Amino acid sequence: MEWSDLPIFLAIARTGQLAKAADMLAIDATTAGRRLRRLEKSVGERLFEQGPDGQSLTPAGERLLTHAREMERAAAAIGRRDPGGPVRGTIRVSVSEGFGTWFVSRHLGTLADAHPGLAVDLVASSGFLSPSRRETDVAVLLARPRRGPLITRKLADYGLRLYASREYLKAAPPLASAADLGQHRLIGYVPDILYAPELRYLDEIPGAPEPQLRSSSINAQFRMATYGAGVAVLPCFIGDSSSQLIRLLPEIVLRRAFWLVTHEETRHFAQVAAFVDWLTRLASRHRAELEGA
Missing domain, CATH: 3.40.190.290 (D-Maltodextrin-Binding Protein; domain 2)
Structure with missing residues (x-):
């Protein structure tokens, strides 16, 4: 698993849309989609379902979200952005x-x-x-x-x-x-x-x-x-x-x-x-x- 793909996963989970997540992270949507597919391949399960309003988490995505949030909090505690x-x-x-x-x-x-x-x-x-x-x-x-x-x-x-x-x-x-x-x-x-x-x-x-x-x-x-x-x-x-x-x-x-x-x-x-x-x-x-x- 590429750890750098987890922020993309978190952003999509929070915004519910790939394009909004890409904007939030200042990357293009094509790159965000490619890295999401790479993450899904490494996990071995589909993380999102595509719906009329955007992406919604699958059961596998819900499980990963719990771990990803814990990792995010740990990373924030180690070193925070210069305000x-x-x-x-x-x-x-x-x-x-x-x-x-x-x-x-x-x-x-x-x-x-x-x-x-x-x-x-x-x-x-x-x-x-x-x-x-x-x-x-x-x-x-x-x-x-x-x-x-x-x-x-x-x-x-x-x-x-x-x-x-x-x-x-x-x-x-x-x-x-x-x-x-x-x-x-x-x-x-x-x-x-x-x-x-x-x-x-x-x-x-x-x-x-x-x-x-x-x-x-x-x-x-x-x-x-x-x-x-x-x-x-x-x-x-x-x-x-x-x-x-x-x-x-x-x-x-x-x-x-x-x-x-x-x-x-x-x-x-x-x-x-x-x-x-x-x-x-x-x-x-x-x-x-x-x-x-």
């Missing part, structure tokens, strides 16, 4: 639309500078990919997962406030307290297609009416507020970025948190460790911006 060194390969990261658009993407070039061989797929959308099902390598969620083979830590707290444009406020009734919100046009989420209960911001503001203008996109809500359509609840790292928006009612501050989640079997992969380290340090440096201090 400051460059890494190669591809990593997929799932984040909320607002955090991905307004925070992560703004700084992502610094990660690329530190690791020129690292490719990042940033999935910033209304909804999340699942680390448990290996749809993503890293996820930044709005709530802590309650189950699954996951490693979870709080990444950062963040604040949300009410914002409106100067133009809107010039023509609108006075807004001196939450009781005045009933006289204003509010902007918010479409209530029956919220992808996370943590987005029910207006429920926490006494006197806030139902939003008249609604969107599943926080970016669309930001645009509506910027163009004078009404009053919106926005994360401070989004609302404070615009010179056209004004913070309203300083006594109303909502608090939420971002949770950083990885799969327990892939958290030590070089790509995952590099990204997690980078994002953790980045969030710490920008704590005041995220919290809206």
